[in-house]
Amino acid sequence: MRLSDLSLEEKVGQMFAVSHRGTEMTDISKRLIETRGIGGIFLGTDCLEEPRQVHRLTTELQRAALGTRLGIPLFISADFVAGAGCKLRRGAVHFPKNRALAVSGDEALAYESGRITAEESLAMGVNFNYSPVVDINNNPDNPVIGTHSFGEDKELVSLLGSAVIRGYQDHGLIATAKHFPGHGDTHVDSHEDLPVLPFGRQRLEAFEFAPFRRAIESGVEAVMVGHIAAPALDPSGMPASLSPAIITGILxxxxxxxxxxxxxGLSMKGVTNRFSMEEACVRAVAAGADILLATVPDGETALSLIDAVLNAVRGGDIEERRIDESAERILAVKRKYGLLPETFALRPFDPAATGRESDRAVSLAAARKAVTPVHGMKPLAEDGRLPGAVTLVRDAQAARFADLLRSKGVLAGETVVDAETGLPGAIAGTDVSETVLVAAGGSKPMRKDVLRACREALAQRPKSAWVHFGSPYDADALQGVPMLLLYDTAADLQQAAAEYILGQSGT
Structure with a gap:
């Protein structure tokens, strides 16, 4: 397969990764593949139930691609930032998020998480992962990156990010370092608006760029550029994803x-608050982007985006050689990973390739290493025996933790709140003489006023503790409360937390 084999329409089509909707093949995805020659499909959570279903879907998508004039297989991508199991409902390994993995600083364990994710992904037909996050999260108020990051130490983020990349790519899964130039020290979510990095160029080059530089040295195949403004790099304030100065000049x-x-994703408000998706696509291509992640609500929007880029080339706003550069890179990576018609073959589903007990054991080992007691936290039991019954106050996400405690017969009572705002009242409703255990937290930092109210209520209950499945920054507002930090709600982290509370060895 050579670049000269492709028409302009086919070259532009290869630059698009379009969202698929639903768990089965759809007419619009088939149409986009067969008539527009799109090069990629992105599978969001609404597409992902269990491994056999995902394999069936990806097989149908690839069959459609193989049936086109050129028969170029698709990049089929997903956002498996904590293993395939973090998006599937069942059947694959859900690793602790990066912040939990970072507690041990174990490079070999990070690599293994990448290996297992690669093997499970490829068994389902997913060949391109929009992971790992290599942003350095050193801002407690960051509303989106949080525990997706390996933390606030640039050397550790660089080390572990590189290890995960090698784990993916050594085993055939294309990796993506994201979100350049760095989304960690921001307090705005680019899904909602345009974050701004207000730092000087020297700081950005020495700090934010460090993990990306390491990822490039490690051979990462893709870098995702975020919808983030960095005036020191581009004084126009243009989002990095649409900035020639940042994409072509710096990256x-x-x-x-x-x-x-x-x-x-080009539907995010970091760009759509300023530009239509059509204009954003044209600007991104002109800036040097190779793959346009078209997270579109419907097929008509996808067709409009493709036409916008084609019309920009035909009208002379974008030179065809700019399209050629991207198409050549795409073909080169597809060639390297066996995604050209002369090397690609559909494979039957192997049920033994996903959800393996040996792989789950790696995830649980990582979870046990992540357990972090702070503020004087100690196990509530010795050899599984508690000094008295425990009253549990929890959010819905801590269900597995509760099940494990309940199975040991140690819960005298349990209150489940629908939202974090219900925690202070639920704590206040317990008897001050009881042993009260709170289990809460999620991917985003909790509200500080809620945490302060919880701390006040817990201060009146001397036999109380908090098991936190969320941001470690939340602990700052709970000074004086014995806490166990887990960083994430993954099932294995909940098991590791229960083992700690029960005074078990975890082996």
Whole structure:
């Protein structure tokens, strides 16, 4: 397969990764593949139930691609940032998020998480992962990155990010370092508005760029550019994803990245608050992006985006050689990973390739290493025996933790709240003489006023403790409360927490 084999329409089509909707093949996805020659499909959570279903879907998508004039297989991508199991409902390994993995600083364990994710992904037909997050999260008020990041230490983020990348790519899964130039030290979610990095160029190059530089040195195939403004890099305030100064000037020329530049989802308000999706696509291509992540609500929007880029080329706003550069890079990566018609073959589903007990054991080992007692926290039991019954106050996400405690017969009472705002009242409703255990937290930092109210209520209950399945920054507002930090709600982290509370060894 050579670039000269492709028409302009086919080259532009290869640059699009379009959201698929639903768990089965759809007419619009089939149409986009067969008539527009799109190069990629993105599978969101609404597409992902269990491994056999995902394999069936990806097989149908690839069959449609193989039936086109050129028969170029698809990049089929997903957002498996904590293993395939973090998005599927069942049947695959859900690893602790990166912040939990980082507690041990174990490079080999990070690599293994990448290996297992690669093997499970490929068994289902997913060949391109929009992971790992290599943003350095050093801002307690960051509303979106949080525990997706390996933390606030640039060297540790660089080390573990590189290990995960090698784990993916050594085993055939294309990796993506994201979100360049760095989404960690922001207090705005780019899904909702445009974050701004207000730092000088020297700080950005020394700090934010460090994990991306390491990822490039490790051979990462793709870098996702975020919808983030960095005035020190581009004084126009243009989102990095649409900025020639950042994509071509810095990522390509300064950092020497020759792989695939992927935009973040183009429906995010970090771009759509200023531009239509059509204009954003044209600007991203002109800036140097290779793959446009078209997270579209419907097929008509996808067709409109493709036409916008084609019309920009036909009208002379984008030179065809700019399209050729991206198409050549895409073909080169597809060639390397066996995704050209002369090397690609559909494979039957192997049920033994996902959800393996040996792989789950790796995840549980990582979870046990992540357990972090702070503020004088100690196990409530010795050898599984508690000094008295426990009253549990929890949110819905801590269900597995509650089940494990309940199975040991140690819960005298249990209150489940629908939202974090219900926690202070639920704590206040317990008897001050009881042993009260709170289990809460999620992917985003909790409200500080809620945490303060919880701390006040817990201060009146001397036999109380908190098991936190969320941001470690929340602990700052709970000074004086014995806490166990787990960083995430993954099932294995909940098991590791229960083992700690029960005074068990975890082996």
């Amino acid at each position: 390509r020329r300064q950092l020497g990245f020759g792989g695939l530049v992927v935009t973040d």
